[in-house]
Amino acid sequence: MSTPDLIRQRLAALEPETYTLEDESAQHRGHAGAASGGGHFRLTLVSHKFRNLSTLARHRLVYEAMGELMQREIHALSITALTPEEL
């Protein structure tokens, strides 16, 4: 399964209403950090599960859902985590 598919599968746990994942790996090819093979992604999630949570806590939820994907498949992840009301 490709990394974007794995990410989508993991983040289904957050019951997102909106889910956008941009793979920006190509922009980073060749820089030192990309040597490990991990991808660069930009994620936008809208979920009711973010209600009443600080940004820090929202990012923690995303990282927890991603689990060990953060250690290998993903080198960099930019997160925008919103509630439906914040759209």
Next chain:
Amino acid sequence: MTPLDRIRDQVTNNTVVLYMKGTPQFPQCGFSSRAAQVLQACGVKDFLAVSVLADPEIFENLKYYANWPTFPQLYVKGELIGGSDIMIEMYQKGEIQKLLEEAQAA
């Protein structure tokens, strides 16, 4: 001293600590660069910048300290504030300026 003890020492003995890839002058990653820029835009001159690339022990162990898997990481008064996305979001809302000002005044 274990790596986690060293991290605890750094974040408790310095008001503002930024763990990053490279240095504020020569950042080695776009996220770290933006994090350092936020601190500079807030007028924070006196912060400890730790390059995780120059310290393999900290590179390996920082993720366990506050259970946060990515770099950069900003600590203010020993507490994890977040990575570069959170720093930029707080900057846009004017929150991080206030937080840093209060921390440095204390």
